Amino acid sequence: MAQPKKNSSSPAAQYFAEVLRMLRTKAGLSQTELGERMAYTGAAVSAVETCAKPATDEFIEAAEKALEAGGVIAAAAKYLRLERYPAHFQGFVQLEQEALSVSSYCTQLIDGLVQTEAYARAVLGSAFPPLDEEEINQLTAARMERKALLDRKPACVLSVILEEAALRRRIGGLEVMRAQYACLLACAERPNVVLQVMPMSMAGHAGLQGQMKLIETPENSTLVYMEGNGQSTLVSKPEDVGALARRYAMIRSQALRPEETAVLIEQLAGEL
Template sequence: MGQSKKKSSSPAAQYFAEVLHILRTVRELSQNDLGELMAYSGAAVSAVETGAKPATDEFIDAAEKALSAWGLIAAAKKYLRLERYPEYFQGFVQLEQEALSVSSYGTQLIHGLLQTEAYARALFRCDFPPLDEAEIEELTQARLERKALFDRKPVCVINVILEEEALRRQIGGTDVMRSQYKHLLDCSERPNVILQVMPSKVGAHAGLRGPMTVIETPEQTSLVYTEALGKSLLVSNPVEVGVLSRRYAMISRQALRQEESVALIEQLAGEL
């Protein structure tokens, strides 16, 4: 999910740059002075203040500490993280990270929550129009940050159903896929993760209309998210959500059980 390009200098990034500049000026520090306190170069501080480069989490933490900013700088982290994603995906990321449960059915690729860094980076490298190295790195890191959901308290239940063809698609080559299969197997051992595979031999089944994700919110209501070609749709109508949730339940019943799914992934890993 989420591979399109996005604007280089977002409103949140511009606001952060201005706050950083104001606080630095109040402290009567040059860019070189602040850089020295942060263990960064003055050029790096300048790049963030001018919007030439986005502020990383490490940069934000260092600036907060160096400027003793009462949390004003650190507070920007979650908003800047959000804007690393394409615009159409940002709303979903917020829902995902707060969800009580995430139930996803995917058809083309391994789900973003389950991707290794190498798999995600290889995926972004084949995007079109092509992404530059800075965009690839930013999107890869944003995808990895979503994995915080696995260890969040309260626990989130994550149920992922993958089409067998998504597992067989060779993204990044043999070494990347071997590592990806191992990661999937490791994830399947987590008590809050249910991993299923829809085998190709099933033929016609309830999921042929396309991928979707069912989100259970902290208010214990359900929403359904789907996307295609850089466009997204969030379904909140209770009747429609009910239909789609039942469809997901049927897909789950038609897919392999977790034990059988794990065996299939082990088989695929052995074929490399």
């Protein structure tokens, strides 16, 4: 059986392992017996309970069903999943997943909520210092999971403004960008998504001071998130939020209309 790694495992991983172990013990099952119910080996169950290996989404779903946990395992796993994201991003992800609306202005890259998996993988693969393959896989999967907020009920309302330069940067090569353009056009057809582009012809505009995301919380308050170079800032002071919200409104008014944006993306796709 796998040996414990208590010194290196995170608090969330240890908590999840303890919840799994307690529920299994309460059900009167050995690790092998639980594994059989889940279509896993006893060693696999042991590896998760001792924090030797992380629990995959498939493992979590199987454990929830096998133990008839009533959502307890899924609730514990929510915090485990947060650790798939960089530390500076984890708090924002929680806010984003509960948001009534997200309004994003992006300068260098296409927003993660409308990225394809191949585009996301190419972006993460260009990181420096370089990430290993396991890290890239984990971060790519985590980024794709964030997109679930567009399909939840009630769906989050998403407004994305992209700098034209971000669209022209051929991340991952021609095939990746073709698929990414198609993804953007499909996203723009959703009733809860508004996509706009700030054209390069708009030489001076309100967004030159940098990118931002506005989050409308379930309590109908607004927060502003900004990041760069592995650092992040969450703005909550009302007067500062108000100033940034007004700036975003100006950026939106200066950007191309949604229908003009679709035409531009189609043109860019035709150039590939």
